[in-house]
Amino acid sequence: GQQLNQSPQSMFIQEGEDVSMNCTSSSIFNTWLWYKQDPGEGPVLLIALYKAGELTSNGRLTAQFGITRKDSFLNISASIPSDVGIYFCAGVYSGGGADGLTFGKGTHLIIQP
Amino acid sequence: DTAVSQTPKYLVTQMGNDKSIKCEQNLGHDTMYWYKQDSKKFLKIMFSYNNKELIINETVPNRFSPKSPDKAHLNLHINSLELGDSAVYFCASSQGHPPYEQYFGPGTRLTVT
Numbered sequence: 001g002q003q004l005n006q007s008p009q010s011m012f013i014q015e016g017e018d019v020s021m022n023c024t025s026s027s028i029f030n031t032w033l034w035y036k037q038d039p040g041e042g043p044v045l046l047i048a049l050y051k052a053g054e055l056t057s058n059g060r061l062t063a064q065f066g067i068t069r070k071d072s073f074l075n076i077s078a079s080i081p082s083d084v085g086i087y088f089c090a091g092v093y094s095g096g097g098a099d100g101l102t103f104g105k106g107t108h109l110i111i112q113p
Numbered sequence: 114d115t116a117v118s119q120t121p122k123y124l125v126t127q128m129g130n131d132k133s134i135k136c137e138q139n140l141g142h143d144t145m146y147w148y149k150q151d152s153k154k155f156l157k158i159m160f161s162y163n164n165k166e167l168i169i170n171e172t173v174p175n176r177f178s179p180k181s182p183d184k185a186h187l188n189l190h191i192n193s194l195e196l197g198d199s200a201v202y203f204c205a206s207s208q209g210h211p212p213y214e215q216y217f218g219p220g221t222r223l224t225v226t
Contacts, residue, residue, distance in 0.1 A: 031213050033215075035217075037154075040219075040220075041219055041220070042117070042203050042217035042219045042220050043156070043203070044217070045214055045215070045216065048213060048214050050213070086154055088156065092213060101148075101156075101158065101215055103155070103156040103157070105154070106154050
């Protein structure tokens with residue numbers, strides 16, 4: 001099945017810094033999604049990307065669907081303490097199988113005040 | 114109102130028991146899913162289901178079975194629980210096919226002793 005390589009695995013940053021994380025795949029995806037998971041909660045959708053090259057923002061978050069359809073990145077500008085959590089990229093592949101999301105292994109974001 | 118809800122939030126049981134986790138969505142979505150999140154936070158699709166089709170990830174043991182009494186509910190039944198089944202299980206739902214944006218429940222932490 002498809003696999004996503006998400007990096008970095010964890011980030012320790014200062015409040016106010018910008019953050020960048022990315023996902024790459026050996027396979028093409030039709031859709032890229034970015035989720036955030038807080039402790040004890042389910043993943044919450046942040047941004048959805050549907051077209052190669054698409055750049056979408058949601059407040060301080062910006063994500064792009066790579067032109068090759070095999071990668072995506074997420075940027076967070078001016079990080080604040082509530083940005084702490086695990087960020088997951090996810091790809092949708094509609095070629096059969098369970099048609100669920102294929103998730104990256106997550107980026108743990110830790111912010112030092 | 115909670116969009117995707119799961120019960121129970123926590124489930125502790127002994128090996129060999131049979132247990133069920135319930136999921137309900139009030140989003141009017143036509144497709145529901147079960148995911149398993151392991152101790153390393155890796156999320157993996159187990160099933161996707163709509164009123165037409167159940168698609169099973171081939172790696173899921175047949176001790177796991179989804180049951181859908183209606184479009185808004187997808188319960189997960191697990192027979193003969195094993196230690197390795199300990200994980201957090203998430204229900205999710207989406208509208209349409211292919212499944213683009215998926216919305217997750219808060220998770221059920223299953224501990225098998």
